[in-house]
Amino acid sequence: MGFLELMMEKARKNQKKLVLTEGSDPKTIRAARQVLDQSLASSVVLLGTESQIKKNAAKEGVSISDMEIINPELSKELDKYATEYYELRKLRGMTREQAKIDIIAPLRWGAMMVHLGKVDAMVGGAEDNYIDVFFAGLAIIGTAPNIRTASSCIVIQTEDTSWGVNGAFIFSDCSVVPNPLPDQLSDIAQCAAQSCRDYLEAEPVVALLSHSTKGLKRNNSDLEKVRNTLDMVKEKEPGLVIDGEIQVESALIPSVTDIRAPNSPVRGRVNTLVFPDMDAGNIGYQLVRSFAKAQTFGPFLQGFAKPISFIPQRASAEKVMITCVAVLARAK
Numbered sequence: 001m002g003f004l005e006l007m008m009e010k011a012r013k014n015q016k017k018l019v020l021t022e023g024s025d026p027k028t029i030r031a032a033r034q035v036l037d038q039s040l041a042s043s044v045v046l047l048g049t050e051s052q053i054k055k056n057a058a059k060e061g062v063s064i065s066d067m068e069i070i071n072p073e074l075s076k077e078l079d080k081y082a083t084e085y086y087e088l089r090k091l092r093g094m095t096r097e098q099a100k101i102d103i104i105a106p107l108r109w110g111a112m113m114v115h116l117g118k119v120d121a122m123v124g125g126a127e128d129n130y131i132d133v134f135f136a137g138l139a140i141i142g143t144a145p146n147i148r149t150a151s152s153c154i155v156i157q158t159e160d161t162s163w164g165v166n167g168a169f170i171f172s173d174c175s176v177v178p179n180p181l182p183d184q185l186s187d188i189a190q191c192a193a194q195s196c197r198d199y200l201e202a203e204p205v206v207a208l209l210s211h212s213t214k215g216l217k218r219n220n221s222d223l224e225k226v227r228n229t230l231d232m233v234k235e236k237e238p239g240l241v242i243d244g245e246i247q248v249e250s251a252l253i254p255s256v257t258d259i260r261a262p263n264s265p266v267r268g269r270v271n272t273l274v275f276p277d278m279d280a281g282n283i284g285y286q287l288v289r290s291f292a293k294a295q296t297f298g299p300f301l302q303g304f305a306k307p308i309s310f311i312p313q314r315a316s317a318e319k320v321m322i323t324c325v326a327v328l329a330r331a332k
Contacts, residue, residue, distance in 0.1 A: 004322060006201065007199070007326055008038065010328075011040040011041065018123065019110045020123055022125075022127045023046025023048035023053045023069060023106075024048040024053045026317075027320050029046070029057050030060055033062045034317070035321060035325070036067070040325055040328055045119060046070070047069075047070055047071075047072065053069055072104040072105075083096075085099045111139070114307075120306070120332075121306070122307075122309075123310070123320070123324050123327055133308065133309075134301065134310065138304075141304050144303055146190075149184040149187040151188045151191055151302055152175040152176045153174070153192055153300055154170070154296055155195075155296070155297040156171055156294050159293070164270070169270075170195050172195065172272070172274055172302070173281055174281035174285050175278065176278070176299075178278045179278070182229045186233045188303075189206055191302040192272050193242075195272075195302050205242075205270050205271050206273075207242075208226050208230055209226075209244070209245075209284075210244065210246065210247065213250040213261055214245065214261050223245055229244065230245075241265050242266070246266075254268040300327075
C-alpha cells in the first residue's frame with residue numbers, strides 16, 4: 001500500500017472534522033468535495049464570505065450543501081474566540097480590542113477552532129503565505145509537548161521498495177527552518193521520527209546528514225552542530241535509533257556504512273533523513289524527485305500540538321486534497 005492509500009485508509013477510520021481557511025478558493029472547494037465524497041472526514045468547514053463561497057462553488061459545479069460555512073466576522077462565537085486569543089497572547093502585548101480584530105483572519109479563526117476542539121485539523125495557504133499558516137499555528141495551537149521548534153517534512157516514495165519503508169522516506173526539514181541551531185535541529189529530528197511513525201507506520205531510523213561521516217579529526221561549526229544535535233536527541237529520546245554526522249551514502253549503503261561508520265545502529269535501515277539546513281533539504285528532495293522519478297508528498301507541517309498544514313503555492317485541487325488527507329490521518 002502506497003503513502004496516499006495508507007493515509008486515506010487512516011482518515012476513513014478516524015472520521016475527523018476539518019476546517020479549510022480559504023473557503024472561497026476554487027481548488028479548495030473541489031478538494032473539500034473530494035474529501036467528503038470519499039468519506040475521508042466526518043465534516044468540513046469552509047471559512048469565508050458565504051455569498052462568495054457559494055458563487056465560486058456554483059462556477060465549479062460543486063455541491064457544498066453538506067459543508068458548514070462560517071464567516072468569522074458574523075459568527076456568534078466572535079467574542080468567545082477573541083477572549084481566548086487575548087488570553088493566549090496578552091503577555092506578548094495583545095489587547096482585547098486588537099484580539100477581536102485579529103481573530104477574524106481566517107487562519108487565526110481556523111487555528112482557534114482546532115485549539116478549542118471544534119474541529120480536529122486545519123489546512124490553509126491557498127491564498128495566504130505558508131509562513132502565515134505556520135505562525136497562526138504557533139500563536140494559537142502551539143507545539144507538541146517537549147518540542148519548541150515546529151518544522152516540516154516531505155514524504156518521498158521511490159519505485160525501489162528495498163529502500164526505506166517499501167521505498168518511502170521522510171525528508172526533513174525542507175521548507176520552514178532555514179538554518180537551525182542544534183536544539184532546533186534536535187526538535188526537527190524528533191518530529192521527523194514521529195512523522196515516520198504517523199505517515200509510514202514504521203519505527204523511525206534516523207540519519208543526521210552532513211558532508212562528513214564521523215570526521216573525528218575534523219572540527220568546524222557545521223560538524224559540531226550535527227554532533228551536538230545527536231547528543232541532544234539521545235538525551236531526550238534515548239530509545240530512538242539515530243546516528244550522525246553521516247553522509248548520504250554512508251547512511252543508505254551498508255557496504256559504505258561498514259567502512260565509514262562501523263557498527264552504526266542505522267546500517268541498512270534508514271527511513272528518515274534529517275538535513276543540516278533548509279537549503280540542503282530542499283535541494284535533496286528536488287534532486288531525488290527529478291532524477292529518481294520519485295513521488296513527493298507535502299511539505300507537511302510537523303511538531304504542532306494538533307495537526308495543521310499548509311498548501312504549497314500553485315498546488316492543484318488534488319494536492320490540496322492530499323494535504324487534507326494527511327492531517328486527517330494524523331488527527332487523534
